[in-house]
Amino acid sequence: MISVDLRSDTLTRPTAAMLKAMMQAPVGDDVFAEDPSVLALEEKAAALFGLEAGLFCPSGTMTNQIAIKAHTEPLSEVICDISAHVYQYEVGGIAFHSGASVALLQGIRGKFTPDMVAAAIRTDNIHNPITRLVVLENTSNKGGGTFYTLPEIAAIAGVCRQHQLAFHLDGARVFNALTASGESPREYGSYFDSISVCLSKGLGAPVGSVLLGSQAFIRKCRRIRKVMGGGMRQAGYLAAAGSYALEHHVARLGEDHARARQLEAALLQCPYVEQVLPVATNIVIFHLVAELSTSRFLEALRDKGILALEFGPQQIRLVTHLNISQEMADYTARVLRELSF
Numbered sequence: 001m002i003s004v005d006l007r008s009d010t011l012t013r014p015t016a017a018m019l020k021a022m023m024q025a026p027v028g029d030d031v032f033a034e035d036p037s038v039l040a041l042e043e044k045a046a047a048l049f050g051l052e053a054g055l056f057c058p059s060g061t062m063t064n065q066i067a068i069k070a071h072t073e074p075l076s077e078v079i080c081d082i083s084a085h086v087y088q089y090e091v092g093g094i095a096f097h098s099g100a101s102v103a104l105l106q107g108i109r110g111k112f113t114p115d116m117v118a119a120a121i122r123t124d125n126i127h128n129p130i131t132r133l134v135v136l137e138n139t140s141n142k143g144g145g146t147f148y149t150l151p152e153i154a155a156i157a158g159v160c161r162q163h164q165l166a167f168h169l170d171g172a173r174v175f176n177a178l179t180a181s182g183e184s185p186r187e188y189g190s191y192f193d194s195i196s197v198c199l200s201k202g203l204g205a206p207v208g209s210v211l212l213g214s215q216a217f218i219r220k221c222r223r224i225r226k227v228m229g230g231g232m233r234q235a236g237y238l239a240a241a242g243s244y245a246l247e248h249h250v251a252r253l254g255e256d257h258a259r260a261r262q263l264e265a266a267l268l269q270c271p272y273v274e275q276v277l278p279v280a281t282n283i284v285i286f287h288l289v290a291e292l293s294t295s296r297f298l299e300a301l302r303d304k305g306i307l308a309l310e311f312g313p314q315q316i317r318l319v320t321h322l323n324i325s326q327e328m329a330d331y332t333a334r335v336l337r338e339l340s341f
């Protein structure tokens with residue numbers, strides 16, 4: 001029986017070629033800013049997105065939280081969607097690290113509009129926190145892989161500029177968004193003040209995210225990374241995996257999207273499925289009928305060698321990624337169609 005792990009795209013393992021690139025990486029002490037492989041990754045990623053500088057960090061949680069801390073101060077407020085990773089899945093870090101409050105937008109599948117941002121900006125009143133930052137997530141994880149196009153981003157950036165708000169992108173899966181929209185990352189830098197990109201999701205690196213912004217912003221962030229304990233030494237071995245991922249694993253993301261649509265098509269034929277959120281990228285979210293518990297469904301899948309994730313009441317998430325082959329997608333689609341409860 002083959003084993004198919006669809007719980008998350010963080011489960012990817014480095015390929016033999018990636019491991020080889022890691023082993024051959026020239027390294028130095030990155031806290032001294034002397035690791036050539038880290039510097040190369042930071043430069044490469046910044047140039048790709050049309051920004052000046054980059055900062056390699058252990059996780060996407062750290063890049064997001066560093067950016068939020070750099071853009072805000074206590075008594076200020078961050079605007080984001082209610083489903084945002086920075087709010088839901090980062091342990092309340094906005095309060096912990098930044099002492100800032102959060103204004104939550106009720107977007108649709110993780111996506112909000114310029115009008116919603118404008119309406120959430122606080123007036124200048126002594127009772128209010130000061131609105132400083134807007135965080136946008138592209139693609140939206142909890143939204144089920146939905147993505148914003150550049151014109152949608154530009155419109156929200158316009159509101160930020162008009163009100164002198166900083167604009168941060170949680171781009172954990174930004175390359176999935178760019179693959180689906182057919183857009184280039186180059187223009188992103190003209191809309192966002194900072195961008196976080198995960199290398200350890202669908203791109204297949206074992207560890208790491210990179211934070212991008214202006215030279216001055218990244219200099220400030222380097223100090224915040226240090227106080228959070230994120231200053232790594234010979235991190236070039238890990239950064240080399242990130243560079244390898246940017247070079248070799250971006251062009252193939254369309255395969256993951258096609259396989260996610262294949263699973264969606266199978267689920268639409270299943271009588272035990274109440275609803276499938278239309279698939280936009282590599283994430284499939286669906287609801288089971290009320291009579292079937294998530295634990296019973298997950299157990300039946302596990303018996304067939306397939307792992308999926310409970311994502312809410314009656315809700316299941318499947319994520320396609322680098323280590324899900326066409327054979328695995330075919331097998332999973334067949335199992336989903338054949339299951340009966």
Ligand SMILES: *Cc1c(COP(=O)(O)O)cnc(C)c1O
Nearest residue numbers: 059060061062085137141170172
């Ligand atoms: C995974 C993820 C992150 C970062 O997660 P880490 O596990 O800390 O690297 C940030 N934002 C989104 C939307 C994510 O899916």
